[in-house]
Amino acid sequence: MKIGVVTFPGSLDDHDSQRAIRLAGGKAVSLWHADADLHGVDAVVLPGGFSYGDYLRAGAIARFAPVMDKLVPAAQGGLPVLGICNGFQVLCESHLLPGALIRNDHRKFICTDQRLRVENDSTAWTGDFESGQEILIALKNGEGGYVADEATLDALEGEGRVAFRYLGANPNGSYRDIAGITNERGNVVGLMPHPEHCVESGFGPSTDGLAFFTSVLHSLVDA
Amino acid sequence: MTDNIIQAPSTEGVDTVGRAAESPDVVQPWAQLGLKEEEYARIREILGRRPTSAELAMYSVMWSEHCSYKSSKVHLRRFGDLPAETPIGKQLAGIGENAGVVDIGQGWAVTFKIESHNHPSYIEPHQGAATGVGGIVRDIMAMGARPIAVMDPLRFGALDHPDTLRVLPGVVAGIGGYGNCLGLPNIGGEVVFDECYQGNPLVNALCVGALRHEDLHLAKATGVGNKVVLFGAKTGGDGIGGVSVLASETFDSAGPTKRPSVQVGDPFAEKVLIECCLDLYRAGVVEGIQDLGGAGLSCATSELASAGDGGMTIELDTVPLRDASLRPEEILMSESQERMMAVVAPDQLEEFLAITDRWDVEATVLGEVTDGTHLLISWHGETIVDVPPRSVAHDGPVYERPMQRPAYLDALQADSALGLTRPSTPAELREQLLQVLASPNICDKSWITDQYDRYVRGNTSLAMPDDAGVVRVDESTGLGVALSTDCNARFAQLDPYAGAQLALAEAYRNVATTGALPVAVSDCLNFGSPEDAGVMWQFSQAVDGIVDGCRAFGVPVTGGNVSFYNQTGATAIHPTPVLSVLGVLEDVARRTPSGWSTGGLYLFQLGATREEFDGSEWAGVVHDHLGGTPPRVDLAAERALADVLVQGARDGVLAAAHDLSQGGLAVALMEGVLRHGIGARISLSDNVFTDLFSESAARAVVAVAPEHADALASLCDEHGVEMSAIGVTAAEIDGLQIEGVDSMTLEELRRAHTDTLPAVFG
Numbered sequence: 001m002k003i004g005v006v007t008f009p010g011s012l013d014d015h016d017s018q019r020a021i022r023l024a025g026g027k028a029v030s031l032w033h034a035d036a037d038l039h040g041v042d043a044v045v046l047p048g049g050f051s052y053g054d055y056l057r058a059g060a061i062a063r064f065a066p067v068m069d070k071l072v073p074a075a076q077g078g079l080p081v082l083g084i085c086n087g088f089q090v091l092c093e094s095h096l097l098p099g100a101l102i103r104n105d106h107r108k109f110i111c112t113d114q115r116l117r118v119e120n121d122s123t124a125w126t127g128d129f130e131s132g133q134e135i136l137i138a139l140k141n142g143e144g145g146y147v148a149d150e151a152t153l154d155a156l157e158g159e160g161r162v163a164f165r166y167l168g169a170n171p172n173g174s175y176r177d178i179a180g181i182t183n184e185r186g187n188v189v190g191l192m193p194h195p196e197h198c199v200e201s202g203f204g205p206s207t208d209g210l211a212f213f214t215s216v217l218h219s220l221v222d223a
Numbered sequence: 224m225t226d227n228i229i230q231a232p233s234t235e236g237v238d239t240v241g242r243a244a245e246s247p248d249v250v251q252p253w254a255q256l257g258l259k260e261e262e263y264a265r266i267r268e269i270l271g272r273r274p275t276s277a278e279l280a281m282y283s284v285m286w287s288e289h290c291s292y293k294s295s296k297v298h299l300r301r302f303g304d305l306p307a308e309t310p311i312g313k314q315l316a317g318i319g320e321n322a323g324v325v326d327i328g329q330g331w332a333v334t335f336k337i338e339s340h341n342h343p344s345y346i347e348p349h350q351g352a353a354t355g356v357g358g359i360v361r362d363i364m365a366m367g368a369r370p371i372a373v374m375d376p377l378r379f380g381a382l383d384h385p386d387t388l389r390v391l392p393g394v395v396a397g398i399g400g401y402g403n404c405l406g407l408p409n410i411g412g413e414v415v416f417d418e419c420y421q422g423n424p425l426v427n428a429l430c431v432g433a434l435r436h437e438d439l440h441l442a443k444a445t446g447v448g449n450k451v452v453l454f455g456a457k458t459g460g461d462g463i464g465g466v467s468v469l470a471s472e473t474f475d476s477a478g479p480t481k482r483p484s485v486q487v488g489d490p491f492a493e494k495v496l497i498e499c500c501l502d503l504y505r506a507g508v509v510e511g512i513q514d515l516g517g518a519g520l521s522c523a524t525s526e527l528a529s530a531g532d533g534g535m536t537i538e539l540d541t542v543p544l545r546d547a548s549l550r551p552e553e554i555l556m557s558e559s560q561e562r563m564m565a566v567v568a569p570d571q572l573e574e575f576l577a578i579t580d581r582w583d584v585e586a587t588v589l590g591e592v593t594d595g596t597h598l599l600i601s602w603h604g605e606t607i608v609d610v611p612p613r614s615v616a617h618d619g620p621v622y623e624r625p626m627q628r629p630a631y632l633d634a635l636q637a638d639s640a641l642g643l644t645r646p647s648t649p650a651e652l653r654e655q656l657l658q659v660l661a662s663p664n665i666c667d668k669s670w671i672t673d674q675y676d677r678y679v680r681g682n683t684s685l686a687m688p689d690d691a692g693v694v695r696v697d698e699s700t701g702l703g704v705a706l707s708t709d710c711n712a713r714f715a716q717l718d719p720y721a722g723a724q725l726a727l728a729e730a731y732r733n734v735a736t737t738g739a740l741p742v743a744v745s746d747c748l749n750f751g752s753p754e755d756a757g758v759m760w761q762f763s764q765a766v767d768g769i770v771d772g773c774r775a776f777g778v779p780v781t782g783g784n785v786s787f788y789n790q791t792g793a794t795a796i797h798p799t800p801v802l803s804v805l806g807v808l809e810d811v812a813r814r815t816p817s818g819w820s821t822g823g824l825y826l827f828q829l830g831a832t833r834e835e836f837d838g839s840e841w842a843g844v845v846h847d848h849l850g851g852t853p854p855r856v857d858l859a860a861e862r863a864l865a866d867v868l869v870q871g872a873r874d875g876v877l878a879a880a881h882d883l884s885q886g887g888l889a890v891a892l893m894e895g896v897l898r899h900g901i902g903a904r905i906s907l908s909d910n911v912f913t914d915l916f917s918e919s920a921a922r923a924v925v926a927v928a929p930e931h932a933d934a935l936a937s938l939c940d941e942h943g944v945e946m947s948a949i950g951v952t953a954a955e956i957d958g959l960q961i962e963g964v965d966s967m968t969l970e971e972l973r974r975a976h977t978d979t980l981p982a983v984f985g
Contacts (some may be wrong), residue, residue: 009583014681046677053491109400109676111398111675199681202811203681203682203684
């Protein structure tokens, strides 16, 4: 199974995402932001970082990258896509996911080991978890506050599309402690914490992140 | 004079070499540019005429204290007497290169260096600190390495001083904002508060990079006809004369400037530049490379040409500008960030430009390497610089500054802490333990360090608050490095020779505590004005201390930085020689963490405790006292302790190890309990106070599983290290129970430790 990882200028965690895919047993394929096609990959990870410097608004420029012209319709057609941190911001800017990510309520960048609760184990990226499971994932962001209007939030809750919730202190002021969401179909997932930093014992706070990548591989085999 | 910092001798166009030869009597603003009369005379002597205004600009920045090391050079030469060998291999590049490089085995090499950005960070904390990170990262890139981690030793005034409230948040946001965007994990450093840094915060930045041996690049312009290419950001009007105006003077002597002296950083541009440089190296299309930081184009052109074997021509009109009104002198002095200069063979230029294009990095051919002996720079077709490059880059003035042991030292050293009132009851001991734990220098620093990304790149094995940062270099073998930066300037104030050795010893010990074999040293020597004989004496003593210490440890000094003029009026900071030690781990999976994570482990103290409280945290926090003489330096004992720690890690004997330094055993035990919330029961000698608060060096506390206790005893026996059983870790104990001290719950310890910084900074 080939999983593409998009590198935008300013992407930082692209290599980590590739490593996580390899450790999960998949084949990582590097995609360039200016690529005109997706090189036949079976799923895509949009990694963390500061695409194009994020000087305007996180993810706002990346949304217009040539590779996104192909990725957006593919995701709408069911291609599994995981957006991590900056990738989550790109997914919201691209309207593949609702809502937006804004500056942390405390106005500081934060790097911490964050407990999460898995709320939905039926997406392409969460099948190897169980709903209600508590996991520990590295979190690091400056614009990680998830916001949406009340109707959208109610809809997300009602449809079970809140995929992950923060446990303990809310690290960034996200509404309703939301750490990650999915689209209706369950193939597109956006997550603020960084599972790709939690895939090897001795590096990162846990190995809980590996299940994201094994989940998608299993979902592709089952599909 | 006019209000321009560079005063043109004529208003009619540029000052050319021809015009300079014809008008020897023009009055030039050498003093405003920071040159001394005899230095100006020396420039005239070298050139056989007066310098042009552009040449004067170049000499003034390159002969500044920051670039030429004119006050420190005679002392720094003593580092060169050390063998260029590390305990595991050769030193591949040393002092004088952009950064030192050492062999770490398996075909890998590591380069690391620490630099100061103190003065810019005081003027403009956010940009000053940010561009400090950017500059040191480019030094590492210039060696052909991929930067893999950064660290930041920081020092501020008193915690509650308004100056600290202004400077600290900006510095931290600047380091985080820049480093996080570059994708470099921040794995450690220091945060120290002391009144002596009010008005003179110290912002030191360290970067470490890794490379294969064959990828090592040295910055030199060789090969006649090779092109000189400037790439990266456009040149702007920021950072004009930063090194001469900011770093080489005290502030009260800095004159007015029209353009800002602090550079403005763009971390995104630097991130792209890093990846672009690595692609250029991979493609093998650069002969030599040089970063542009302090002194900008003046530095890059003269240093590249000087290190090469010929001359160089540069057409200054071709430099891409952000501000078209910049004058040639300003272009030469601008310290605009995110720029690099490469020497490229003509037949590789096309491929070079294709790579810079792919990254959208602007690249411009400025000139070429010639078979001449001079650096020639033209502007609008006229020659405005014609100099022997070595005279600019290397043959600057060298001063043997007067030195004198400060008169106050005798009284200071006589005022020992041994006479201070000690706590006498279990309740008093407990109260003072918590007081020290909550003090600004001991308290939890996560308010600061949580603003730095420590996980990016996925190779971070240990980071703050562990004793040293550990990063993996090679994923296939687990080969990695450990780094620590340390200085207890209270000790250095009492005795700069011993203080420098204690700083070196602490960094060495911290690295060994992780299980890494210490192999090399870089330093950042922060001092007051070299024109003060007392400061120069402190400096010389510190250099001697480092050289003698490194010889005893068998490690070289591979590079570093000197920052002078850290003083307010006549009052200098404490001498602050920050020492960084690099260690090597053959497999980072075997590294020892500093905190224990399970109950049922035996706790041992390694090393001997003496009645040593002078300069201690206890004396400072409880009695506001600084006096006496620092703890005894015993380099052989440090080395023996390191041997035990390194072998103990390799043999899998140690579950945890924590160095004993500021705050002594008291702080190490409290931090041990707090790290993973596992309690401990401790039983010490009859002299509980001394056991807890003494800051004797060459000590560590280790946790071992019961079945490994004998193996540890044999190791200690073999190396002659004293080993004392002091207690056990116990998951069922809530906090810390020390015989003879009222007990402390985990919650009490946590509150004392973590509330201090948020109470001030929110």
